[in-house]
Structure formats: structure tokens, C-alpha cells
Amino acid sequence: MENGNKTIRGRRILCDVNLELYGGTVYGFIGRNGSGKTMLFRALSGLIRLDSGTISLDGQVLHRDFSVLPSLGIVLENAGLYPDLTGLENLKYLARLTRRIGAGEIREAICRVGLDPDDRRAYGKYSLGMKQRLAIAQAIMETPDVIMLDEPTNALDETGVEDIRRIVLEERDRGALVLLASHNKEDIRVLSDYVLRIEKGYVSEAEVGG
Amino acid sequence: MIRHKLSMLCIIAAVGGISLSVLYINPYGGEILLSGALLQLSGSRGDFALHATMTEMVSFAMRLLPMYFFEMYFGIMLYRHFCTASIYVFSRYPKRMRWYLGECLALWGDALLFQVLLLAAALFTAAVRYRLTIDAGGLLLGAYALAIPALWTYAATLAVNLIAVKAGSSAGFGAVAAAQTVCVVLFGLEDALERYGGIALGPEGYLLRCNPMASLVMGWHSSGTEVLDQAVHAPYRTMDFNHSLALCLVLCVVVLAAGAWTVQRHELLKADSETGV
Numbered sequence: 001m002e003n004g005n006k007t008i009r010g011r012r013i014l015c016d017v018n019l020e021l022y023g024g025t026v027y028g029f030i031g032r033n034g035s036g037k038t039m040l041f042r043a044l045s046g047l048i049r050l051d052s053g054t055i056s057l058d059g060q061v062l063h064r065d066f067s068v069l070p071s072l073g074i075v076l077e078n079a080g081l082y083p084d085l086t087g088l089e090n091l092k093y094l095a096r097l098t099r100r101i102g103a104g105e106i107r108e109a110i111c112r113v114g115l116d117p118d119d120r121r122a123y124g125k126y127s128l129g130m131k132q133r134l135a136i137a138q139a140i141m142e143t144p145d146v147i148m149l150d151e152p153t154n155a156l157d158e159t160g161v162e163d164i165r166r167i168v169l170e171e172r173d174r175g176a177l178v179l180l181a182s183h184n185k186e187d188i189r190v191l192s193d194y195v196l197r198i199e200k201g202y203v204s205e206a207e208v209g210g
Numbered sequence: 211m212i213r214h215k216l217s218m219l220c221i222i223a224a225v226g227g228i229s230l231s232v233l234y235i236n237p238y239g240g241e242i243l244l245s246g247a248l249l250q251l252s253g254s255r256g257d258f259a260l261h262a263t264m265t266e267m268v269s270f271a272m273r274l275l276p277m278y279f280f281e282m283y284f285g286i287m288l289y290r291h292f293c294t295a296s297i298y299v300f301s302r303y304p305k306r307m308r309w310y311l312g313e314c315l316a317l318w319g320d321a322l323l324f325q326v327l328l329l330a331a332a333l334f335t336a337a338v339r340y341r342l343t344i345d346a347g348g349l350l351l352g353a354y355a356l357a358i359p360a361l362w363t364y365a366a367t368l369a370v371n372l373i374a375v376k377a378g379s380s381a382g383f384g385a386v387a388a389a390q391t392v393c394v395v396l397f398g399l400e401d402a403l404e405r406y407g408g409i410a411l412g413p414e415g416y417l418l419r420c421n422p423m424a425s426l427v428m429g430w431h432s433s434g435t436e437v438l439d440q441a442v443h444a445p446y447r448t449m450d451f452n453h454s455l456a457l458c459l460v461l462c463v464v465v466l467a468a469g470a471w472t473v474q475r476h477e478l479l480k481a482d483s484e485t486g487v
Contacts, residue, residue: 045301046301046304047296047297047300047301066304067304068300068301068302068304069301072301072302073301074297074298074301076297079293079294079297079298080293080294081294081298082291082294083290084214094298094299094302097299097302097303098302098303138298142302
């Protein structure tokens with residue numbers, strides 16, 4: 001991202017943001033609520049447009065050469081899936097949009113996050129932790145090059161947190177670029193190769209995770 | 211993405227159709243023509259007057275309840291579908307307009323099916339209770355009684371979704387229901403103006419035409435088709451079936467275009483803050 005700026009309803013959400021991000025790395029983003037973390041993810045993914053500045057991937061410019069990142073898995077806070085469908089049906093519907101994977105990979109992704117692909121309960125009946133796990137399953141199921149996780153361990157129990165941390169590291173080791181926004185300092189410390197702080201739309205480098 | 215969509219549609223249509231039939235189809239002597247049944251269903255009793263009384267208004271508004279239920283259920287479900295799609299679909303599928311048009315087409319199918327089932331349930335109930343005779347004018351009238359309310363319901367449901375994107379689902383449905391209710395109340399005002407000044411209908415009936423809800427009342431219409439005019443025998447030649455059809459089509463196009471603009475404008479779609487869905 002080069003000189004990224006975004007203003008919504010008169011409020012500057014992103015201010016002159018410059019970022020250079022590489023695959024096989026976990027970038028941790030910290031900052032208060034409303035500091036611009038989620039908006040940064042939306043902008044980087046292509047879900048919203050910047051007012052000025054450019055986002056490019058391997059020399060190709062977002063919203064000029066492509067409209068969303070071509071290989072992306074994303075989890076945003078408070079963004080749920082279809083409440084009437086089971087976990088498997090939800091992921092099958094989303095997978096049909098790209099036609100990159102089949103039922104086997106979908107089931108595997110669900111198992112990876114510790115859920116049962118044969119669970120017949122509708123997503124609406126899931127606990128918060130199960131919803132979070134399924135959201136992560138949809139983000140990783142297509143083995144995307146870029147994974148954006150906004151508060152991925154929210155509502156998870158200890159086992160869930162461990163599972164998700166393991167998955168994040170596995171995805172990084174596979175070569176994916178992982179962007180992680182979290183209020184959980186331990187997540188950031190354990191997972192991040194680089195830590196960036198967002199404050200009032202400005203991004204600056206913070207301490208490196210260990 | 212609504213698992214029980216079809217069953218919900220059938221329930222609203224069946225219960226609505228049977229209720230409307232029982233409440234509003236009451237022929238003299240136990241015999242009724244198809245055209246007569248359709249006219250009674252749509253709120254016509256052969257003249258314009260709604261009489262500006264609360265009873266009359268409530269009676270008219272109650273005919274709209276099945277449509278309101280459809281608009282509420284499908285409008286809100288569509289909104290929630292948009293919320294989920296705004297992240298999980300659009301991050302995978304960049305052809306937003308294609309996706310949007312596909313969803314709108316599916317909704318049109320639902321709105322049309324709903325109107326077919328609603329009319330079928332109402333007429334079947336009438337046939338069970340009375341001697342229902344099918345007439346040629348009734349068949350033609352049935353086509354309009356199907357198309358005009360289906361388009362109206364479709365536009366209103368899309369409007370619920372559109373407003374919900376900006377203001378939340380409760381506000382979305384509330385605004386659309388309120389707008390329709392205001393139109394019904396305006397009939398009372400138009401009735402008063404007609405009684406005391408002959409203004410509402412006049413030579414051209416422009417005031418009545420200004421109320422889009424009037425397009426739903428079959429008995430206030432006429433057409434160039436003799437068999438249809440004989441069936442309807444509207445006392446006022448102010449509304450035209452084809453004009454009403456065109457009006458509803460224009461409403462649909464306007465709401466569709468506004469929705470397309472919204473979907474293209476990336477910022478407007480966001481997660482449903484009400485349900486987390």
C-alpha cells in the first residue's frame with residue numbers, strides 16, 4: 001500500500017499509510033477499537049476503495065488490474081455466515097463461487113479448526129466459539145496466498161486459541177501472507193513476525209514478536 | 211441462502227390467501243364470477259369511495275397484510291444475505307453486479323410465486339365456499355391481478371433491503387410499510403376531496419393516479435379491451451391497467467438501479483450489526 005488514505009463521514013480512517021508486506025510472514029496489527037485495523041483490512045482486500053493511494057500485488061494495481069485480491073481468505077469481526085445453513089453447506093456455497101476446491105478440501109478445513117463437517121446443526125445454532133472456528137475454516141479452505149484475520153481468537157476457549165495459533169503458523173510456513181489484528185497481546189507476541197501499531201489511521205512499526 | 215424460504219413463502223401465501231378470501235369475498239346469492247372475486251380481493255366494491263373512516267382504512271390496509279409479511283421476511287432475509295455476501299462472497303467473487311442481478315432475479319421468482327399462490331389459495335377457498343364461475347374477463351383480469359401486485363411486492367421488498375443497508379432492517383421494513391400505509395390513508399383524503407370538490411377524480415383523475423397504491427385496486431381501472439372493461443365496469447375511467455403495470459415496472463427498475471449503485475459502492479455494505487450475521 002502506498003500513501004493510502006480513507007475518510008468516512010468526515011473522519012479520517014487511514015492516513016498516508018505505506019506498507020510493504022511479504023508472503024510467509026505474519027504481520028500483527030495492534031491498536032484501539034476504531035483505530036482503523038478493520039478498515040485497513042477491507043482496503044487491502046479490495047472490499048472498499050481508498051480515497052487516494054494505491055495497493056498493488058506483484059506489480060498489479062488493485063481496482064485497476066483486479067477488483068479484489070485474487071487469492072484471499074478473510075475473517076472480519078462481527079461478520080457471520082448464513083444462519084440457516086450448516087457449517088458444511090456454508091462453506092460449500094462459498095467454495096462454489098471460486099470453484100477451486102472440492103468437498104474433500106472443505107471437510108478437511110472444517111476438521112482443521114476442530115469442528116465436525118457432519119454436524120447437522122445450522123450455523124445460527126452454533127456457539128460463538130464454533131462460529132469463529134467456522135469463519136477461520138472458510139478463510140483457509142482454499143489455501144489462499146493472503147489471509148486476513150480480525151480478532152481470530154475472540155470467543156474461543158483455551159483449546160480453540162491453541163488450534164487457531166497452530167493454524168496461523170502452519171499457513172505462514174506454507175508461504176501465506178498473514179495479517180492478524182488482535183487485542184490479545186499474547187496472540188500478537190506468539191504469532192507475529194512483525195508488529196504494526198495503528199493509531200488514528202496512522203500505521204507505525206511497534207515491537208517485533210517473539 | 212434461506213433454507214426455509216419456500217416453506218415460509220407457501221405458509222404466508224396460503225394463510226394470507228385463505229384469510230383474504232374469507233374476509234373479503236362475499237357474493238350475493240352464493241354465486242360469483244372469477245372477475246368479481248378478483249375485484250373484491252383487490253379492495254374494490256365498485257366505486258372509488260373509501261369513506262374516510264378508520265374502519266374503512268383498516269379494512270383496506272388489512273388486505274395488504276400478506277404482502278407486508280412477504281416484504282418483511284424476504285426483505286430482511288435479503289439484507290442479511292447481503293451483509294454476509296459483502297465480505298465472504300465479494301472477497302471471492304469480484305463480479306458484484308452479476309451476483310446482485312442473480313439474487314434479484316431469484317427474488318422476482320419468489321415474488322411471482324408468492325402472488326400466484328396467494329391468488330390460488332384465495333380463489334380455491336372461494337370456490338369451496340361459493341359457486342365460482344370462470345369468465346373470460348376474469349382470466350384477463352387475473353393476469354393483471356397477478357402481475358401488478360407481484361411487481362409492487364417485488365419493488366417494496368427490494369426497497370426494504372435497500373433502506374436496511376443504510377439504516378438497519380427494522381428501519382428498512384418500517385419505512386416501506388409506513389410509506390404504503392400513508393398511501394392508504396391518502397385514499398381517505400382523496401375521497402374527501404372528491405366528495406367536497408370533485409378534485410380527486412376530476413376529468414383526468416390525476417390525484418388518484420398520483421397515489422401509486424391505487425394501481426393495486428383492480429376495480430378503479432379500465433382498459434381498451436372490451437371484455438375486460440365489461441368485467442370490471444369501473445365507474446371512473448381514471449386508471450389504466452397498462453399504466454399501472456408500467457408504473458410498477460418503473461418502481462422496480464428504480465429500486466433495482468438504486469440497489470445496483472449501492473452494491474457497486476463498496477463502502478455501503480457492511481456486517482449486520484444487529485445480529486452479527
